[in-house]
Amino acid sequence: MKLKFAFALCAAFELVCGSVAAVAKDVPEKPELHIAAASVGITYLPMLVAQQRGYFKDEGLDVHIAAFSGGSKTLEALLGGSSDIVAGAYSNTITMATKGQHLVVIAAQVICPGWIFGVSQKRQAEVKSARDLKGMRIGVSAPGSSTHMALNYILHKAGLQPSDVSVIGVGQAAGAVAAVRAGQIDALIVNDPSATILTKDGSLIPLENMRTAEGNVKVFGSDYPESSLFATQDFINKYPKTVQAVANAIVRAEKWIAKATPEQVADNVPPEYLVDNKALYADAFRNSRRCIAQNGEITAKGAQTVRDVLSAFDPTVASAKIDLTATYDNRFVEKAAGIQP
Template sequence: MKLKHAVALCAAMTLACASAAAVAKDVPEKAELHIAAASTGITYLPMLVAKQRGYFKDEGLDVTIAAFSGGSKTLEALLGGSSDMVAGAYSNTITMATKGQHLVVVAAQVICPGWIFGVSQKHGSDVKSPKDLKGLRIGVSAPGSSTHMAVNYILHKAGLQPSDVSIIGVGQAAGAVAAVRAGQIDALIVNDPSATILTKDGSLRPLENMRTADGNVKVFGSDYPESSVFATREFIDKNPKTVQAVANAIVRAEKWIAGATPQQVADNVPPQFLGDNKALYAEAFTNSRRCIAQNGEITAQGARTVHEVLAAFDPAVASAKIDLATTYDNRFVRKAAEVQP
């Protein structure tokens, strides 16, 4: 009996030690994590849902999300050291590569950008297409942001130069809505829920709809991945368990969103990012739903599309030798997908 008891005790201790080792192995190197967000619109939902539903916390992370007015501001925060990671546009990894900065996407939040590009009521009758935008004031999230790049590409296709318009940074949330309604800008590129708010009341008439498959093909030639989570290569190499924990939470959120109703989604957004009208938010989610990624991966085709768009109007991108395979790393989300329910 004593021998059996000793064997059982030893087995139990071995199992406990193995379990403890497994837990320890998964502990993030950096538990307190700061993410700079270029937007808190619906194309950033996986991050917001992961925060609200406690998925980051389940991974041993205490995540603080700092909302900025656009991608250029988040890059300043990342490279300045006040943020660890960025929730921003995949295109930033390409443009920053031309400046010698190695940024890498570890989780895609969307397969398409979910933007509406439209004109204000004042110009609803005289602007029929992007070629009529010359001389007008165009609102983007921030100068140098992904929305600015998209506008430059739309202008390029219309035969216009960036200097043919005035670019004004207005954010993607309440500031953008107010700027259109106050007549401070003549056109705007914006994601949901602001896009639905402005088109629903007639404040903005769409010229391009980058929420639909056909709309993305019309503008970019195919779906254009935008919102993602990225960090410097140095941070990823130093903190692989932390990055894996982030990927686990993002992919888990994407899988939850894929099976949720619009109302359930609206109920699971942090209140400070929701707005005053939950029903309108649910409607906006429905409008942009197809853009939300379900497995967190950047595809090779998506990466090529973004590069081709940027190279069309940016000589620095066109002339640079960039290995696109180094601008994203799908290993983390693929591993995350293996363990998700």
């Protein structure tokens, strides 16, 4: 009887130990992490939710998020060494590849950019399409940012040159809202919640809606991946466990967002990023919800779409030999696929 009990006890102990081992996480090589964010709009929700709900901490990470006015500034922070990872546009990995910098996406936050491109109410009578924007002032998050690149493509399709308009960096948050309302710009490309704030009160009249499947097909020909988390290849090689921990937290956040109500999402965003109020933020989330990724992957089709868009107006990208498969690495999010919120 004692022998049978001993065997049973050993079996139970082995089962428990096996379960513990199965869920045990690797310890990140670099627990303190600095992320430079090109925006804190709704297309960056996975990162914000992962921070607010403690998913980064659960992975053993102490994450510090620094918000910048646009992607060009985050690249400066990354290459200058003050940040470890960028939360910014996937397109940066392609444009930087033409300059000899190897940046790699480790987790996508969206499958589409969630932008509204619109004209100010004051210019509504003059502007019916992008071809009417010649000579006008157009707001982007920052010169050289992904919003600037998208604007260049929209102008290109309309038969205009980038030099036909004046580009003004206004950010994607309060600065963008204020610039439109004050009449400092004539048109704007912006993500939510600012897009919803401005369209809801009539300050911005949409010309293009890149939050819907139809809108993305109209502008880009397909869904256009944008907001992602990326790092240098050297960082990924040096800190693979840290990178995996980040991917785990982001995928977990995306799965939580996929099941959450708009009100629950608004409740899980840091107060300083709500812009106006929770109810309005919930509305903005409804408008951009389909853009939020659910598995953190960049698809080959999405990558090619971005390359094609950039090549249309940027001869450097058009002529460059770029291995698109080297600009993103889905292995980390694929490994994180089994993690539940």
